[in-house]
Amino acid sequence: MSRYAVIYRVVSRIPRGRVATYGQVAELAGLDGHARQVGYALHALPSASGIPWHRVVNSFGEVSKRSDSDSDELQVELLRAEGVVFDTAGRIDLRRFRWRVRAKLTRPT
DNA sequence: TGCTTGACATAAT
DNA sequence: CATTATGCCAAGC
Numbered sequence: 001m002s003r004y005a006v007i008y009r010v011v012s013r014i015p016r017g018r019v020a021t022y023g024q025v026a027e028l029a030g031l032d033g034h035a036r037q038v039g040y041a042l043h044a045l046p047s048a049s050g051i052p053w054h055r056v057v058n059s060f061g062e063v064s065k066r067s068d069s070d071s072d073e074l075q076v077e078l079l080r081a082e083g084v085v086f087d088t089a090g091r092i093d094l095r096r097f098r099w100r101v102r103a104k105l106t107r108p109t
Numbered sequence: 110t111g112c113t114t115g116a117c118a119t120a121a122t
Numbered sequence: 123c124a125t126t127a128t129g130c131c132a133a134g135c
Contacts, residue, residue, distance in 0.1 A: 003131075003132085004132090021117090021118085022116075022117050022118075023117070023118050023119085026117085026118085031130085031131090033118070033119085033129075033130070034117090034118090034129085034130050034131065035117040035118050035119090035130085036115070036116090036117050036118080036129085036130060036131070036132095037117090037130070037131050037132070038116080038117075039115075039116035039117055040115060040116075040117090040131075040132065040133080041116090041131095041132090042116055043115075043116055043133095044132085044133080045116095053116085056116075057116090058116080058117060058118085059117075059118060059119090059123095060123075063116085064116045064117075065116085066115090066116050071116090072116085075116090
């Protein structure tokens, strides 16, 4: 199985209205630490793949700006359409929208 | 075939 | 969470 396939599977598992970071996806995909490949996998991902790639953001909960097109805007729109709220800095409050599947990553203060 | 770049993360400063 | 440096895998040239 390609590493990409695992990544896609994990991304597909992200609940609607929730977001996950590249690092988290990488960890869940078994690519612990290889967050870069997650982003690259999504980059190579076709638009019609049905994968909710827009639910994947960087560590700051912000939509990463890529070299190509205005897909970043699209990603924001898609997330907002799912109920995800962006603050004035264009970032997501991970404390509320972070996809918690791993208690290890959650920090209940 | 080999080097550079890329939707990032983490540790150190 | 600021910046800088390093690591990882795959794709492009």
